Amino acid sequence: MNKRVLRMTTATFATLFLLTACGQKEPENSETTVSTTEVPKGVNETVYPLEIEVTDPEGKTYTQKFEKVPERIVTNNLSSIEILLELGLKDKIVGITQPDNEVTGEFADDVKDLEVIGDKMTISKETIAGYTPDIVVGREMAFNDESIGSVATLNDLGIQTYIQTASSMTTNPPLTNVIDDVLTLGKIFNVNERAEEYAKELETRYQTVVEKVKAQDGDETLTLLPIVAYDSSKSSFAVFNISGGLQSDLLKQLNVKPAVEGSVADPSLETIINTNPDIILYVTADRNADLDADAIENIKKEPLLKDVNAVKENRIFTTTYDDFMDYGVRIFDTLEMLGDNLYSENK
Template sequence: MKKYLTSFGIVGAVFILAACSSNEQATDSSTKASTTMNSQDEKQTKYPLSLSVLDNDGKNHEQTFEKEPERVVTNNLSSTELLLALGLKEKIVGIMQPDNQVTGTYAKEVDSLPVVGDKMTVSKEKIAEKNPDVVIGRAMAFTDDAIGSIASYNDLGIQTYLQEASNMKDKPQLTTIIEDVRHLGEIFNKQVTAETYAKQLEKRLATVEKQVSEKKGTEELTLLPIVAFDSTKSTFSIFNISESIQSSMLRELNVKPAIEGKSASPSLETIIQTNPDIILYVTADRNKAMDETAVDSIKGEALLQEVKAIKNDRVYTVAYDDFMDYGTRLFDTMEMLSTKLYGNK
């Protein structure tokens, strides 16, 4: 049996925000002349703005924004969608090629954005050709071996913002995504819009927490996320999420990873031995042929019939971008699982 383990560090559909007041973008001359600022003006970003960002090695870098950024490159889908949710499409001058065909609220907008290159091969120089004021996205990508380090961009006069939710060194919580929303709102002078969105996310989280607290059992459930199940060979990959933001999302549901740590044998024996309460099958475009029959094959595997997830019909499916990224799609996945686990009790 072929055995391999895929380890990842996190994704969530975003909702259209109500348009913010025109006061967020500008104030009339009489307001500018006034010494007493109204509540809307108080939420305007004051530049220069300095923020500290944490790289994947745990080192902080101060980034200073002299004014509102006008040109942005993003390196992953969740950062792109966060900017779209804040009404910043016109500022996005480049994105990385998405891993999968994009679905959801912002699919058409993402498809219309210019692609700089593939995240595995694109160079810092190619990104710099877009003349961005800031590069935003997944922390792990900001190295000299990938898209370029924070320092190397700063040397070019380009600022960075690394999604805090993507940095495993900082042990991100699900609420870290909400903090990313607020930080981006501050950077781009969209604080009113960002705060509205952040409060929507907080409300969604509180709703799930209430549902779980009322209906959960005394013991934590266990979940095993797997991908690329080949029914002809019984081979697959196990996602290790024990130190990632996905683990934080599961804790909100009184669920923990069935496998802790960084290694495990992705075999039928592992499924039997861990005996998870839930199997979460993660689909991806590159595994489309296998994905079509995967769940039925898992449920029908004779050796797995005594596994709790099979016996209790708790084998669920989720798209890769909705589970293994670092944005608000994770809230959709949390709500889906909450409904599956606790909605009908």
């Protein structure tokens, strides 16, 4: 059987569309691979069997073989749920894990319709198997036998997997891996046209911000401190780790660097004062709702912080946990928000 290799990276985004139409081979130096039977010229459909590779939390790579379109999906995080919904696959989702926060936005009602089969901290591979999925889709960290099941275990049960490349903990994935995930899921479920349209929308959003930052070339690199759960009575907070993962690339594309490397930091005002960040990004979450309500105002009013650059320059911004720390399209909202605030002509 003749096979071709489709390399799905944003760097070869335009090439992908051309190849889909013309059936030519792509450059051999691309990153993520998807193998499938030769597609006739002009036909934008997946031909099965389809083989893709996924990488587990230990960095091991497994080939997943799809004989046909998967009909039953279990997924373990909001970002994969929303991508699947965007691709029109709601009726195929038979189970989800409980979202971390109340879901907002265009898919809020759709998510409420889906069956919650457990919490991400306590769900088991036995629970997953009980829903007889054809495929489990989601973030890398959960694919182990203490949680939803390892790739090997799920495969032994006849269940294929797709691990979001944007959720990799063994590499530092770029933001464009979110686009790669959209395209690969489109290939798996034979909804290529919609996936390519959506990927093009995301690529345009991404490039718009990147070009805006490039236009300010020469400006000094700003520092950013992401904090959560600011408690004015105790003058305490927590710092998110943005030294790796999608969040690291988000800062890189904005010509911004972390004010604190890693996630270990004294949860007191001393950290804000000593690091003197140019930007404070306050991250809201349902579990901290009481503190979130007044957090920004408390930071601005705190006398000890009056000389901190972010406070003096009024560069204190808010995002949500899902828009910043998940592994999907919502992170483009945070990219655009920060890009507009830092690089707009009227800033």
